[in-house]
Each structure stands twice: as C-alpha cells, then as structure tokens.
Amino acid sequence: MASTPSLILLALLLPLIPLAIAAPEKHLVTHLPGFDSALPSKHYVGYITVDESNGRRLFYYLVLSERDPAIDPVVLWLNGGPGCSSFDGFVYENGPFNFERGSTPGGLPKLQLNPYSWSKVSSMMYLDSPAGVGMSYSLNNDYKTGDLKTAADAHIFLSFFEGRISSF
Incomplete structure (x- = not known):
C-alpha cells in the first residue's frame, strides 16, 4: 500500500499527465532585462490565487518547451528548502x-x-510554494503550513492550468 507522502506526490503529478498547458495571455513575457534576443520559447509569469479568503497567491514562471510543447512533457519544479524559491x-x-x-x-x-536547459525537451513550471516562499504570499500573513496544506494549494494551482490544455 502506498504511503501518505506517495499519495500526495501522485495527486500532485496526475494533473501533469496532459502533454501541453497554456497560461493566460496576460501573463506572457515578451522580453527579459539583460537578454537582447528573442526568447527561445514562450514564457509566462504570474500569480494564481489558491485561497481567496486569505488572499494566498502562488507565484509561477512557466517556460514552454523549445522543441514541441504540444507533445513534450511538463515538469513541475519545486526547489528544496524550507524557504527556497523555485x-x-x-x-x-x-x-x-x-x-x-x-x-x-x-x-x-x-x-x-x-x-543544457531542461526547456530544450520539456515545458518547465517553476512554482514558489508554499505561500511565504520566494514571491508567493498571503495578504493576511497566513503562513502556517505543512505538507497537506502545501499539497492542497499545489493541487488548486495545477487545477487552474488543467482546464487550459491546448496544442501549440
């Protein structure tokens, strides 16, 4: 039988099975300071609200695959920590x-x-999680967290993108 952490990991990864995702066009990055050429693929950056009542918002940076985002895998990148921004x-x-x-x-x-960028062969979703890490935040200092709350927030975050499956 799978352990609770394994089940949480599985719940987080299942929404990543679809092969391509799309972010809101208003989150599209058109240029980066210090880089004078065209970006190698589409980039998106923004916040997704995961708890409206507490104003908890998670920051993400999405880099679409440079090869074929419609068929390449999507990797969710979470830096270790505690407290290290992705x-x-x-x-x-x-x-x-x-x-x-x-x-x-x-x-x-x-x-x-x-x-050697991983975006050469996959789309990369960098997520600052939980709120209070990196650029993710809560409007009312709701920073008491744990594995279950972090997993629930990540599930809400990923569900936002799940409904935006598209081909590029």
Whole structure:
C-alpha cells in the first residue's frame, strides 16, 4: 500500500499527465532585462490565487518547451528548502538562461542561453510554494503550513492550468 507522502506526490503529478498547458495571455513575457534576443520559447509569469479568503497567491514562471510543447512533457519544479524559491532553479540550475561571465559589477547582469536547459525537451513550471516562499504570499500573513496544506494549494494551482490544455 502506498504511503501518505506517495499519495500526495501522485495527486500532485496526475494533473501533469496532459502533454501541453497554456497560461493566460496576460501573463506572457515578451522580453527579459539583460537578454537582447528573442526568447527561445514562450514564457509566462504570474500569480494564481489558491485561497481567496486569505488572499494566498502562488507565484509561477512557466517556460514552454523549445522543441514541441504540444507533445513534450511538463515538469513541475519545486526547489528544496524550507524557504527556497523555485526561481533559483530557473536562474541557477536548469532554466533557459545563465548569467554571462564578466558582467559589469553593479550593473544589470547579462543573460545568455543555457545549452543544457531542461526547456530544450520539456515545458518547465517553476512554482514558489508554499505561500511565504520566494514571491508567493498571503495578504493576511497566513503562513502556517505543512505538507497537506502545501499539497492542497499545489493541487488548486495545477487545477487552474488543467482546464487550459491546448496544442501549440
């Protein structure tokens, strides 16, 4: 029989089985400071409200696959912690950019394409979770959390995208 953490993980991953997702067009990123070329694929960034009564909103950054987002898998990236933003994964681990060496000290860092980005073969969803981590927040300081609350919020978050399945 599966353990509770395994069931929670399964519940989080099941919505990712669809092969392509779409984010609201108002969340579309058209350019990034420090990167002077066209983005290698569509990028989306924004907040999804997971608890209206507490004003709890989770921040995400979605990078569509550079290959074929209609058939490539979707990876949900959650950095370890506690308290580590998944945006760290985007900028330091497996995202589409690296910081260019030799940038001007104190100036705007320059970005260059990461030839080993996971977005070469999959769409990447970077999620700051739970509220209070990274750029996710609660309007009334509702930051007491645990595995079940975090999993429930992630399920609500993923359900928002599940209804937006599309082909690109």
